[in-house]
Amino acid sequence: MTDKKGLLRSCRCYMEQTRQGAETNAQSELLFLFGGGRRGQQTRMTMAVHGLTHEGHTRDVEQVYLRCSQGSLEWLYPTGAIIVNLRPNTLSPAASRLSVCIKPSADSSGTNIYLDLNGRLRLLLREQDQARGKIHCFGIQEGALFIEAVPRTDISRRITAFQYELISNMQGVEEPSLAAPCQPCSDAEVLLAVCTKDFVARGSIKQVAQEEECSSVSVDISRLYRQKIHVFVSGGPRVRRWSGHIKMPLQCGVKPGEGEFLFTGTVRFGEAWMGCAPRYKDFVRLYRQALRQGTNPCHLDTD
Numbered sequence: 001m002t003d004k005k006g007l008l009r010s011c012r013c014y015m016e017q018t019r020q021g022a023e024t025n026a027q028s029e030l031l032f033l034f035g036g037g038r039r040g041q042q043t044r045m046t047m048a049v050h051g052l053t054h055e056g057h058t059r060d061v062e063q064v065y066l067r068c069s070q071g072s073l074e075w076l077y078p079t080g081a082i083i084v085n086l087r088p089n090t091l092s093p094a095a096s097r098l099s100v101c102i103k104p105s106a107d108s109s110g111t112n113i114y115l116d117l118n119g120r121l122r123l124l125l126r127e128q129d130q131a132r133g134k135i136h137c138f139g140i141q142e143g144a145l146f147i148e149a150v151p152r153t154d155i156s157r158r159i160t161a162f163q164y165e166l167i168s169n170m171q172g173v174e175e176p177s178l179a180a181p182c183q184p185c186s187d188a189e190v191l192l193a194v195c196t197k198d199f200v201a202r203g204s205i206k207q208v209a210q211e212e213e214c215s216s217v218s219v220d221i222s223r224l225y226r227q228k229i230h231v232f233v234s235g236g237p238r239v240r241r242w243s244g245h246i247k248m249p250l251q252c253g254v255k256p257g258e259g260e261f262l263f264t265g266t267v268r269f270g271e272a273w274m275g276c277a278p279r280y281k282d283f284v285r286l287y288r289q290a291l292r293q294g295t296n297p298c299h300l301d302t303d
Contacts, residue, residue: 110158
């Protein structure tokens with residue numbers, strides 16, 4: 001018990017929990033696990049909620065505030081409902097432009113998931129849709145997650161589980177995959193993408209494979225400027241080339257093309273998703289023009 005209490009104390013600045021409509025002192029058992037970084041720098045959260053402690057109190061609603069940029073939630077043996085408020089750990093004007101993405105696990109079941117905006121519910125995910133593992137995104141201003149258990153006699157085998165990420169839409173420019181996934185980027189968006197995206201790489205398209213809900217673009221990277229996590233794998237210590245896969249929506253109809261591109265994009269749940277991807281020669285011309293005019297937002301070595 002000492003270790004568990006110590007863990008809860010160290011997590012207090014990241015999580016707040018309240019109860020609405022409760023007429024009992026029974027508490028849900030909460031488990032919090034954090035990873036990486038020193039105190040004040042941790043951004044991942046894993047939380048498990050055990051619903052069996054609510055037996056006989058199915059009308060109770062737990063309010064949980066998760067103040068991490070990414071993490072996961074598991075609700076074991078769900079009964080009643082919980083409201084999950086996903087918020088950044090710091091307050092700023094940019095927080096209103098955040099988007100939230102959730103990805104249910106393949107065995108997630110037992111609940112329906114809604115968006116709750118001032119008591120008005122909008123269905124986001126039915127129980128039967130969660131096992132598909134499809135990513136769903138929405139603006140942080142659209143509300144909290146209202147997760148309601150589906151009434152059943154036997155709940156012992158039901159677990160609702162999903163990962164979540166908060167995505168920043170820098171300076172009001174939305175992620176291409178969230179807004180208009182196949183629309184070409186403007187010059188300003190290309191220049192900004194080089195400075196802000198999770199990965200920036202120069203390379204070529206080897207092949208395109210059609211998956212169930214997206215295209216997987218196999219790429220050969222000749223120069224890797226930046227990657228948030230290792231989505232591109234090195235060919236070896238003596239080979240300065242990398243390879244990997246970048247996801248794109250099916251409707252974009254991407255095809256293999258000759259020449260080199262500047263790939264930029266977002267890493268979402270460990271997978272690379274394409275953002276702006278101009279031909280490299282076009283980017284170099286645009287970037288050098290911005291250098292002459294002094295309008296380039298950051299420096300990139302194009303030699």
